[in-house]
Amino acid sequence: MLVEEVEKRAQIRWPAANVHPATGPAIVLERGQGPAEGYRIHTGGDTVTVAGNDARGVLFGVGRLLRTLRMEKGRIDLPDGFQVTTAPRYPLRGHQLGYRPKTNAYDAWTVPMWEQYLRDLAIFGTNAIELIPPRSDDAADSPHFPLPPMRMMIEMSRLADAYGLDVWIWYPAMDADYSNPRTVEAALKEWGEVFRQLPRIDGVFVPGGDPGHTEPRYLLGLLEQETQVLHRYHPRAQMWVSPQSFTRPWMDEFLGILKNRQPAWLAGVVYGPQVSLTLAELRDAVPRRYPIRLYPDITHSRQCQYPVPDWDVAYAATEAREVINPRPMDEARIFRLTAPYSIGFITYSEGANDDVNKMIWSGLGWDPQADVVDLLRDFSRYFISSEDAESFAQGLLALDRNWHGPLLTNGNVFSTLESFQVMEQAATPALKHNWRFLQALYRAYYDAYTRRRLIYETDLEAEAMDKLRAAPRLGSEPAMEEARRILERAVLEPAATDWRARVFELAEALFQTIRMQLSVPRYQAIAVDRGANLDTIDVPLNNRVWLEERFGDLRRNADEKTRLAGIAEIVNWTDPGPGGFYDDLGDLMRQPHLERGPGAQEDPAFQKSALVGFAYRPEWRSSWWTDAEALHEMPLEMRYDHLDPGAQYRLRVVYAGDSPSRKIRLEAAGGIQIHPFLAKPAPPRPLEFDIPREATAKGNLDLRWYREPGLGGNGRGCQVSEVWLIRK
Secondary structure (H helix, E strand, O other): OHHHHHHHHHOOOOOOOOOOOOOOOEEEEEEOOOOOOOEEEEEEOOEEEEEEOOHHHHHHHHHHHHHHOEEEOOEEEOOOOOEEEEOOOOOEEEEEOOOOOOOOOHHHOOHHHHHHHHHHHHHOOOOEEEEOOOOOOOOOOOOOOOOOHHHHHHHHHHHHHHOOOEEEEEOOOOOOOOOOHHHHHHHHHHHHHHHHHOOOOOEEEEOOEOOOEOOHHHHHHHHHHHHHHHHHHOOOOEEEEOOOOOOHHHHHHHHHHHHHOOOOOEEEEEEOOOOOOOHHHHHHHOOOOOOEEEOOEOOOOOOOOOOOOOOOHHHHHHOOOOOOOOOHHHHHHHHHHHHHHOOEEEEEOOOHHHHHHHHHHHHHHHOOOOOHHHHHHHHHHHHOOOOOHHHHHHHHHHHHHHOOOOHHHOOHHHHHHHHHHHHHHHOOHHHHOOHHHHHHHHHHHHHHHHHHHHHHHHHHHHHHHHHHHOHHHHOHHHHHHHHHHHHHHHHHOOOOHHHHHHHHHHHHHHHHHHOOOOOHHHHOOOOOOOOOHHHHOOOOOOOHHHHHHHHHHHHOOOOHHHHHHHHHHHHOOOOOOOOOEEEEOOOOOOOOOEEOOOOOOOOOOOOOOOEEEEOOOOOOOHHHOEEEEEOOOOOEEEEEOOOOOOOOEEEEEEOOOOOOOOOEEEEEOOOEEEEEEEOOOOOOOOEEEEEOHHHHOOOOEEEEEEEOOOOOOOOOOEEEOEEEEEEO
């Protein structure tokens, strides 16, 4: 690995020998002593020594050396006096690598591509990978598969074993009824055949849900028998389980079994997405004999375990859930908040989009105090070039900042593109074929194009609304027609077409280099929401579609007075009237009465905080594309102060969101019911409710919304988009 990776970068091939040369510079690899997987690197005279405490220590020591070397064509440097003695803090540092259609690239990777990626991960300290069996919650086949799934699974297990890396399997229990002995018998046979064929298995992780829907007593009964089958072929392999998606009764049952029976065959518990308890609560509830392993979602940006905090809806609608997402600072914060409860992690990944995040987790899993910017410099030096290490590292940080705060006012986005364009113009032919460079460049252009479009379409809507306000003077029909023509300029006279063209060129380059599938029709991605954001690059970013539909409804009314009243409703939509208040709860600038809780800095999973959720539908009003939401049993809260104690108030509210089937209940402080659990209108529309006078008698009002309790699953459903408090 050392010889080959140096040759790729410096075009120098070092000779290898089993004895120290009598003269001349040398790099010596040897065994040392100390903690598992640790190593020491030191320089003396013209010799660099890498002493690994065990076989993995040698591997990781070589990886650290490769990350530190300054390699250019014909030249290799190491900083004078470089020395390091280190060992990993966490014993498990891994990533899921699922060869299946749902990923945005993995399903097209060949065996040599997988070997290269395993090397890349090991160089940053990864010691485990997690595979997915041929049958999972996915399509059975992919047009991109170079090998059938079982054959590739065998190859990946073999490769990991060759590098001395642990092999885990994420194995969902998806059959209908594991209380049926015949179902269990078939599962034992099916899983056993997979276990038999793999050269190496160190652990099996079975999620309790997503997918899966088995009551804990039957699930644990199945896994006890599967453990016996596993040990038939891999005697030291472990069985782990997560309480993912469990309802409250099932969570109680699961914890009761662990406390009362403490099954010896179970090695530990996994904490991942869709667990209703916080990590601290789960650690307190699970007997100490069972370690906890993390399964953090590092691959998704919305509707996930760790969403981008307060993401702008323009990004959520276009770049969507599985975009190229370097989030070094967010990932470091998540790691440092969660890792102390665990023995380590195997991250949840669904493609190459989260590559930077993998390296950050691996680096921090080795040394939690490592400087994140230094890790990015290592990443950039090794994967991009020594010359561009600083500029590319800063570029990754800038991409992270692009996603902070309202996009309309985030001037950093254009500056980020400018910095990447400087690198792009100076790039060598080799760098222009480097998929990691292409990924960052794609994001920089896509971010900037989206911001340019958002500014343009926001201005168009403002101009159209001015025409509608003139309807009493112009007449309803001319005003609507003028507004429609203005809005249509977004399509007929689009913005930043040169940036858009470059995005498409980079998408093609990413498909050719790393088989990244950024479009369904062009590259046969499995679905738009699986990273195919080339297909959503032009979705409307203003109310154009909703307004055009409203215009059509009004034109069908022959009464000019009624049409003018409808236009007045549009232009005065957010006006709560004298003494009233309006909140657009998905808009960071218009949610003054929302009680947000601790927030992402302390609560990145938003289990105790309100978060911004998304449900983009172009035909909906844009204020319904977002919502404020609370997860699981936590209420969503608003507070109003300085109300008129003698006034009567009425509440108007819109329940949008991505979980329309979940019922919602609203109460005021003191248990005063505003409305019981009710089904949300579909499509969304405003609902109105009187506020009892006793709720505002002291000059304030506290509101709390709840979803149905104990449901488990993803926890979503308590979602509120708009609220008017109207003084009657």
